[in-house]
Amino acid sequence: MGPAFAGMAKVNGMTRQARRATVSSPPLAETPAARDTVHAQVYAAMKHALMRGRFKPGQKITIRGVAASLGTSATPAREAIRRLAGEGALEHLRSGTARLPALDRARLSEITEVRVALESLAARHAALRMTPAQVEALEAIQVELAAARDRKDYATYLMKNEAFHFGYYRAADMPNLLRAIESMWLQAGPYLTLLLPAMRGIDLHAAAIEAARKHDAEAAAAAIAEDIRRAAVRLASLIPEA
Amino acid sequence: MGPAFAGMAKVNGMTRQARRATVSSPPLAETPAARDTVHAQVYAAMKHALMRGRFKPGQKITIRGVAASLGTSATPAREAIRRLAGEGALEHLRSGTARLPALDRARLSEITEVRVALESLAARHAALRMTPAQVEALEAIQVELAAARDRKDYATYLMKNEAFHFGYYRAADMPNLLRAIESMWLQAGPYLTLLLPAMRGIDLHAAAIEAARKHDAEAAAAAIAEDIRRAAVRLASLIPEA
DNA sequence: CTGTCAACTTTGTGATCACATTTCGGCGGA
């Protein structure tokens, strides 16, 4: 089998003990989360790969494959896969093999409704608490997002879209809500790439920013809900019937 | 250290291979989920223990402790703990030790709002799809719940309350939503026991049942939301200030 | 009696192993 993630950077090869002992390694090239356990690094790597559509629907994910791609042993890879399967981002076949679940219309519709409920709630709280600095940061992201969209740089577009939404929700300061939202994105992520070519000025980010500036919770919730629903409608039309 | 779960039944001691090979073991004493992996059994055992308040807030959960209590090796116990920590039901200290997080008012308030959003949504769908047989099953549970409450049998009361809510939501037929709800219950579960002595006729289950019978989605959502909020208000008054 | 420090125990982590099951590839026959 081929590597599970093509082009994914290997986790720092040092053992946990060695990593902890090395107080001052060469000043450069220290991975951001080098303090974390290997498990956390593997999980984070898979999570981002999932959200950015690096896996294809139906693709099998093997323990040894992930471990080899990231240069770790099987143990942390197995734990990360189990955890993602527990969140619904991966599906466990009866044989034990994990793969990405297929997205049918029923599942898309369910995830969309849950997302609307959760992200509206987050937007409501975020709008009430957002500081001018945070609003400015979102505007900056939105400028980059629009630029990436216009130049058809879909990888950047996807990254900025994620940054916009989670930047917005983080202002709500509700960690458990944020975790639930992340879990839904993990499931929808692989399919966002399908949507990309059809993405043209349908986002309601400007309205959401304006609502946050005015601390208008209901307007914020409505903008985010409509943003999610519009993307879902486009996506549904691209999914073949069951 | 003492066993992590006092009185918890041990997982069948046979290895996975032996379990699969043994097609017909002695007819008695086959654990319901004996077909599942050991990991699934450990996770399920911890999940139920958590929801029924068998752990105390702040209690440390050790890998070897769980493994010994359930008669397994460290591997499945470690995975189950990691998974629960990922869902927010357990908290990982910097040293790596896992423990039950403390419930302050801010966290209770956040979880309550998320529960209202998720469980209202589930109730709305459930009310539209519920069959007469399902309504009857809920009524039966509610009778047992009321009886247990009156005779102060709190363990049964807790079990029936869980059965009522999840039985209701299951009718919505939205597995991902159900998973998200479960994740919230896992966090609030340990504290429900605090609430028990104050529980007297405050539930809105009768209204929820009536709404389901009439397929009135909005009334169902309102009843469930109010049920959650009332319990949360009582619970908040029992938590000391930060 | 109290504070300190060293030895000992407990704990989490990641790697590795053994084994049953599943999956895949190729080969032979209808």
Place this chain on the structure above:
DNA sequence: TCCGCCGAAATGTGATCACAAAGTTGACAG
């Protein structure tokens, strides 16, 4: 050409190991 069968490779699972860090205990000095 297509189907079925068999053996080899791959895979998931659970147990175990080695090691460093964290936590605990107890003796001893003040």
